[in-house]
Each structure stands twice: as C-alpha cells, then as structure tokens.
Amino acid sequence: MSDWRRIDIDAFDPESGRLTAQDLIPPYSHVITAQELQPKIQQLRSLSSSGDISSAIKLATNDPPYSADDATKAQYMMAVLETLTQVRQADITNILKGLNPQEQVVLVKYLYKGMSITEGQKQGGILLAWFEKLTQVAGVTPIVHYLSDRQTV
Template sequence: MEDWRRIDIDAFDPESGRLTEEDLKPPYATQVGLQELQPKISQLRSAATSGDFASAVQLATSDPPYNSDDATKLQYFSAVLEVLTQVRQAEIINIVKQLSPKQQEVLIKYLYKGMSLPEGQKQGGILLSWFEKVTQVSGVGPIVRYLSDRNTV
C-alpha cells in the first residue's frame, strides 16, 4: 500500500476545481492613476488645513487606491500621513470611533505602511498612538485582517 499521507485527495474530487491565476486577480481591474487621485489628495489637504480632521481621515480611509502603481500609492500615502500627523492626541480616539470597521482596517494598513517607510518612521510616535487608539476601539481584528489581506495601500 502507498503512503496514505502523500495521497492528494483533492485530485479525486470531481467538484474541486483548481484555482487559476485569473481566479486570484482582484475584482477591480482598472488601474487608478495619479490624475484620478489628485482631486482626492487636494481634498485631503484642504480638509486638514481647515481643521476638519475627522472628515479628512474618513476620506483618506474610504476607497483607498489598491490598484495603483507604487509611486501613486506613495504619493497618496504622503497626503494621508500629513493628515494623521496634524491631529492632536486628544482627538484621535474620537476620530477612530467615527470610522466604520472597514475604514479602521484601511487605517491599520496605512499605519503599518507608515512604520515600514522612512517618512513614516520619523513620525513613529504619532503612528503608534493612532495604532493604540484603533486597537482600543476595535481590538485586534483589523490587525489580523491586515495580515491576511493581499490588498496593499
């Protein structure tokens, strides 16, 4: 008898279809360029300069540019980082409470990205305080979903 631990039982199941590379592509197919994001970046900056940080963070975390090239994502991230660093410590918890769970997950993605880049590491204390407030409000769920998600910001 063969070694039963090496038998691929999925090969014997007629209903188990193998995933192709096409199946693994994300549902959004159009590439978002910097020209399409430029109005949103200017909205972020104008909301931050007017002091409306809650709407700026909500705008930054809604509909992130997942399907863009790295240069476009970096440009958008720098605008998001400007907004996050201008918020006072006392306001962070209220802003995080106003975000939806999906927006909190996107915020966690931006915080991790910030901690991995030199621009964000300069603002590490601020990003860590955002991180602390998000985990206080929503627990570790957004972190787990970040670790298992293939969409990057």
C-alpha cells in the first residue's frame, strides 16, 4: 500500500464533472412495455385467485420489471399488491421461507413501494405483517440490500 498517493480520488467525486447523472443510471438492454408485461400480470392474478399464493409471490419477485416505465411499474405493483393482500397471516412465514435471498430483497422493495402509495396504505396492516415476518425469517439483510440498490420496482 506504499503507492496510496497514486489513487485518483477525484474520479469518485460526483461533483468533479467526470460523472454525469446519466452515467449513474444502470444500462438496460431492453425497456419492458405494458403489452409485454400483461401475460405476467394475468398469470400473477390467476395464481393468486386460484389460491396458489406461494407460486404467485415467487413469480412476482423472480423477475421484476426494473426497466419498465413508471406507468407499467405501477400497473404491475397493483397486481403484486392484490396478491400480497390475499394471504392469511398464518401462511406468510411458510411463503417467505420458500423465497431465495434475491426474491426476499425484491419483496422488500414491493413492501416499501406498497406502503408509499395510497392503495397500499389502505392495506397497511397486511403489508406490515409481511414486513415483520420477513425480518424474522431473513433478518435485516434484505432491507440493507434495498437501501443500497438503485433498481426500483
């Protein structure tokens, strides 16, 4: 570590002019449209209405539409919110144990997003129950990942 003086710290300063706001946005190869997301929304609603909530939650958290526009994300969020609110509180822990760590992080994103919109605030008790059970199962790791991730749902 004798050459520590050679590190260009100005390269990491966002105000140095080297990085623009566009440079901080992660690149996406394809922007997802509402038409492309409709089959997944229909499948999500079908699984949740048939009572297979565990598969519906796995589907919702498996491949979130990060590269979609805000209107498409909102439409998908409403389908996820409908699914989350149809679960009995006794079943939440078993569903959460079936999720891998990445899916748990995506679920935290949906819970926070749900608590920030009006429709989700009406179902606040259910979303908080999900949040409580998730922290019991996975600890605070998904929350830390959520706080440090730039990808939004």
